[in-house]
Amino acid sequence: MVLGILLLQISLCSAGYAIPEQIHLSWTENANEMRITWVTYLPLSTSIYYRSLFCKESSDWSSKQASYKLFDAGDMFIRLEFIHTVTITISSDCIYEYYAGSYYGWSETYQFRGLSPGSKNFDPxxxxxxxxxxxxxxxxxxxxxxxxxxxxxxxxxxxxxxxxxxxxxxxxxxxxxxxxxxxxxxxxxxxxxxxxxxxxxxxxxxxxxxxxxxxxxxxxxxxxxxxxxxxxxxxxxxxxxxxxxxxxxxxxxxxxxxxxxxxxxxxxxxxxxxxxxxxxxxxxxxxxxxxxxxxxxxxxxxxxxxxxxxxxxxxxxxxxxxxxxxxxxxxxxxxxxxxxxxxxxxxxxxxxxxxxxxxxxxxxxxxxxxxxxxxxxxxxxxxxxxxxxxxxxxxxxxxxxxxxxxxxxxxxxxxxxxxxxxxxxxxxxxxx
Ligand SMILES: [Fe+2]
The missing domain is CATH 3.60.21.10 (Metallo-dependent phosphatases)
Structure with missing residues (x-):
């Protein structure tokens, strides 16, 4: 247990424990959606801030709170991670800009294209x-x-x-x-x-x-x-x-x-x-x-x-x-x-x-x-x-x-x- 806590502390200190990391996008089972997943090493309530660009639905920044699940990534030791997930509605003709995190730490800002499975966009x-x-x-x-x-x-x-x-x-x-x-x-x-x-x-x-x-x-x-x-x-x-x-x-x-x-x-x-x-x-x-x-x-x-x-x-x-x-x-x-x-x-x-x-x-x-x-x-x-x-x-x-x-x-x-x-x-x- 002591070793587990020690390893947890080392993880926290070395990883910038509140700043979202391991950020990845994935399509979902539904059309017009993008899922964004990230990890923190503290049980924080985090959100995504995002906006759409270069399309008729271009919008100001809005936010959506992520849900998180606790994950013990360790085997011999306890290594707690908090995997945050949020799904947002997207449109295939927009570019999206986003960042994620909380008061305790924010990610960089990233952009992605709004194309998603099921879309009737038949571009190459x-x-x-x-x-x-x-x-x-x-x-x-x-x-x-x-x-x-x-x-x-x-x-x-x-x-x-x-x-x-x-x-x-x-x-x-x-x-x-x-x-x-x-x-x-x-x-x-x-x-x-x-x-x-x-x-x-x-x-x-x-x-x-x-x-x-x-x-x-x-x-x-x-x-x-x-x-x-x-x-x-x-x-x-x-x-x-x-x-x-x-x-x-x-x-x-x-x-x-x-x-x-x-x-x-x-x-x-x-x-x-x-x-x-x-x-x-x-x-x-x-x-x-x-x-x-x-x-x-x-x-x-x-x-x-x-x-x-x-x-x-x-x-x-x-x-x-x-x-x-x-x-x-x-x-x-x-x-x-x-x-x-x-x-x-x-x-x-x-x-x-x-x-x-x-x-x-x-x-x-x-x-x-x-x-x-x-x-x-x-x-x-x-x-x-x-x-x-x-x-x-x-x-x-x-x-x-x-x-x-x-x-x-x-x-x-x-x-x-x-x-x-x-x-x-x-x-x-x-x-x-
Ligand atoms: Fe293999």
Missing amino acids: IDMLLVADWGGGTVGQMSKNLILKQITLDQIDGILHAGDLAYDLQDLEGMVGDSYLNMIQPISARIPYMAIPGNHEHPDNYTHFKKRFNMPINEANQGTGYFFSFDLGRAHFIMLNTEVIVDDDKAPEIYTEINWLKNDLKKANENRDERPWIIALTHRNLYCSVDWTLPYKQANSDCGVDSIILRRYLEDLLYQEGVDLFFQAHVHQYERNSPIYKNHTVKGDYDDEHKHVNPKATIYITNGNAGNIELHNDPISKTPQNWSIFATEAYGYGKLQVFNKTHVYYQQYSSGRQTVIDHLWVIKDKLRF
Whole structure:
């Protein structure tokens, strides 16, 4: 107890205990909303002050009180944090400016764009796709490039496909605090949407659920483990694959799969409005195994899971016409062709950087934003024949959904600070 109080005091003194930190935006399950979350180390009543700019609803400053929940981030010791959350109504044609805190300390002022899921704004959208991202030298490298990019480009959202911080709960939760502070210059300005990976698993995903307030639905029962949203001309699905690979007989799998079937059915009914269906998971259905190495030892992050996941997901993705499927977990980048049943499926036209009217789901592994574990599975010396490009370079992706017919994907190297791969996906039909 004494040690717990001591650790609490150290936290308070070192963190500026009343000043909001770990600020992040996220979209909610409702249209025209933005959720803002932050942490203090004292049980303070805090508020957000905000105003809308550059639109016909431009307004003066107004305020809204946040609610907070107590979170013991520690494991061996008690480490109390107070997680504050507020949700505000937004309009897609406005920019919003805000700061948060209380008499005892205020955050900086941040701005964000009011675009939100469900909006009938069909302008092109630009999303950054990250995964397996933590601190350390290579994680910082990605953070530095993303920070430059969100300053120069208009980025609408960041999608994190599992494995955050390495790990959120480590060092009595201080690794999670440090990660959320590392990304704050980004996540306080751009909605940050995440699903869990294997690193979020300890203690029943408690740190993930407490720190990230993802959209809830009836099936995920408030956990935010899996969800979907419409943005621009795309329908995005973020799936939790941990439940499938942890125990491939668990009944919870069917809760998620049934939700996915229903979600895809609805997305297909709405395909004229949002013809692109883009899914993200943490684990892989398709990544190249290195057959020169012992299968289970050197390919444990790719080969073993993919067999299980294909059994549950592949037919559904194919039959419902999912255009792009982003995966992570393997700390590298590999772009594959449209694949069904382990074979490349030809479209109307295919070359190294273009698929026109593809006739199967395109699989891309993008688990290389960088973290203290560096690489795991090696780049395969025996790439499967559906593999188009692979690299160990740390980085992240940018997905641009231009309109009903054109999507463009670029992979960035955070070290070289440049684009190292790109792909056009073009279609003149709503679905394959
Ligand atoms: Fe992982």
